Amino acid sequence: xxxxxxxxxxMAKRKISAGELAxxxxxxxxxxxxxxxxxxxxxxxxxxxAICRELDCQPxxxxxxxxxx
Amino acid sequence: MAxxxxxxxxxxxxxxxxxxxxxxxxxxxFCIPFLAEWYDAxxxxxxxxxxxxxxxxxxxxxGILALWQLHKLLRNINRQRVFVPENAACFRLISWCCFxxxxxxxxxxxxxxxxxxxxxxxxxxxxxxxxxxxxNLLEAAVELREENDYTI
Numbered sequence: 001x002x003x004x005x006x007x008x009x010x011m012a013k014r015k016i017s018a019g020e021l022a023x024x025x026x027x028x029x030x031x032x033x034x035x036x037x038x039x040x041x042x043x044x045x046x047x048x049x050a051i052c053r054e055l056d057c058q059p060x061x062x063x064x065x066x067x068x069x
Numbered sequence: 070m071a072x073x074x075x076x077x078x079x080x081x082x083x084x085x086x087x088x089x090x091x092x093x094x095x096x097x098x099f100c101i102p103f104l105a106e107w108y109d110a111x112x113x114x115x116x117x118x119x120x121x122x123x124x125x126x127x128x129x130x131x132g133i134l135a136l137w138q139l140h141k142l143l144r145n146i147n148r149q150r151v152f153v154p155e156n157a158a159c160f161r162l163i164s165w166c167c168f169x170x171x172x173x174x175x176x177x178x179x180x181x182x183x184x185x186x187x188x189x190x191x192x193x194x195x196x197x198x199x200x201x202x203x204x205n206l207l208e209a210a211v212e213l214r215e216e217n218d219y220t221i
Contacts, residue, residue: 032221035221040220041216042220
């Protein structure tokens, strides 16, 4: 999929663990793992909002469009 | 409460009926030569015993395969595994069995020209088509469920 989730990069920048972020965003660690590993098919605005709030970033910092080769 | 009871009972009854049909289909395998002879005796038309035996053996084997798939499908539903690709595969195989039976009896009709063979062929093809539509519906539902599961 041409949309890449750079959640791990932002998490590393903010020095926050997956478990802690999952708890703060109020999603299960399994769902956070799906999101981190680019397995997700869609992201709810509410989830994106919570992630941006907790990581203090913009949606563009977490999501990136990469052209298909 | 009453609705749940009915749903559980209908599933149980369907499973029992499928297993009973499976047992009858297996038992029929041993009676096919006698059935063919009996048909020749009562039909009054020129005998077609050998063709009928071959046709009935193949149809019965396909019927057993279809019933076994139906049993697997109902077992999955009983385990709350409804929208899974395995169930769509069961529907696909059942529909192919129906189409194969339809072709077989159409060939039989074209060689022996007996109206009931055409009726069997038509009904099997119709059942195959309906099951095919159900398979497509289930595949769409599986895709939707997957999308829902992977929406975070």
